[in-house]
Amino acid sequence: MKILPVPCLSDNYAYVLVDETANVAAVIDPVESTKVLAAARETGMELAAVLTTHHHADHSGGNDGVAAAVPGIAVYGGDERIPAVTTKVKDGDKFALGSLDVRAIKTCGHTSGSICYYVEDRANDQRAVFTGDTLFVGGCGRLFEGSPAEMHDSLNVKLAALPDDTLVFAGHEYTSANLRFALSVDADNQALQTKAQRCAEARCTMPSTIAEEKDTNPFMRVTQPALQRAANATDPVEALRVIRQMKDRF
Template identity: 45%
Template structure:
């Protein structure tokens, strides 16, 4: 039954060029193509996502947060791809824990990251660092708070107005954000609103975990009358029933239903009883840390 629902959904969604068979993981892998940028979403662990990013002109491929290298390399091999670089968002084990293993299996692998605590790191990056995945352009965005060295990767295809994606790790989720393990509310405000929030609204957001339904439960607690959130929740529940990923969203969409992106909005300031967006960010994160939904 789930397979039938999944295939019906996949056929009706324009972003999906094709899908891979039912995997037994928490989600079914998906491949999304926009221009010369191909992104394969690969589930890992209980709720993580790994990614393969391929420049279709050169077939050069990068992996994002390959916590389960064997699974990732198997998918790459099936698709006729050879991984030549790793983009690590942060040092936590469920994102960087596979780096040593994959580096030991792929000679001359380049491993990017913004934190010396990242295993097998070869190329340390900072805000504004740039490199290429074939003809795809990569810009590193420093987004400290979840961890001190967190990096998001903003990628442009040949059509720089349309072929856009950002890999946000545990900074920005669909409908939520990461916990402030090594930072303060002001840092997350800057990361979400001032750094990621100024990217083009059609930039696809590929995050590190499948947390969407849980995040939207809190978003509806904050703004129960927000029709954007209500509609997104209905959509997300249908996707999850079919084991289909709820990623990607877009930056523009996040401003419509993600309370952590909406901290400058009067509705959020009123709800939090805060006078500034930074205060509201701290209030929301603190409240969500202890939030237990009724539904």
């Protein structure tokens, strides 16, 4: 499989997911439909699906345009508020995109209907997850419709359980600011220092991996002493709540 980031708006990413075996493609969060459709057409593949991570307009706002351009296209999402949705998915639902296996992971916290899409290319031993605004490189989404406990479950139970080599494709290029904050609460983390140096000059920091996020992302390190000291809390959920508030003010 191939995954093509498509920068949109000021700092969003849409993605084109390509299965070269079956000659099909999907688009993820195609907020600028004209731009994303052009990128999909350049692949020469049949556009078969839209995968929507959540209902916010900066992710789902291009769904109607894609659906109009590709009549009958399948539009997946976990929330009835998503425009043009044809298939509402719940946690654990599986479907195929050509030869690729896709699994929906419900990840509450940012919104009540957020879905991450875990994609496996078994033939080529590749795997990726599209995380929308749940998991960012070095960060997580604001808790608009969910609780710290829900975000903790989404990050540290569901996403952390994915294979370490799973590629992480997030919905925004927030990496620079996220890593600056991470260093403020986890300054002695050598893996984080190295990642911050590597990402400093990168125009696009996608993808990360699940392993890197577990090593560097403060919201996935809330059982670690450094983060618990920063939060003055030993309970991981409380530590996440405090650190998220600190990030909101950073």
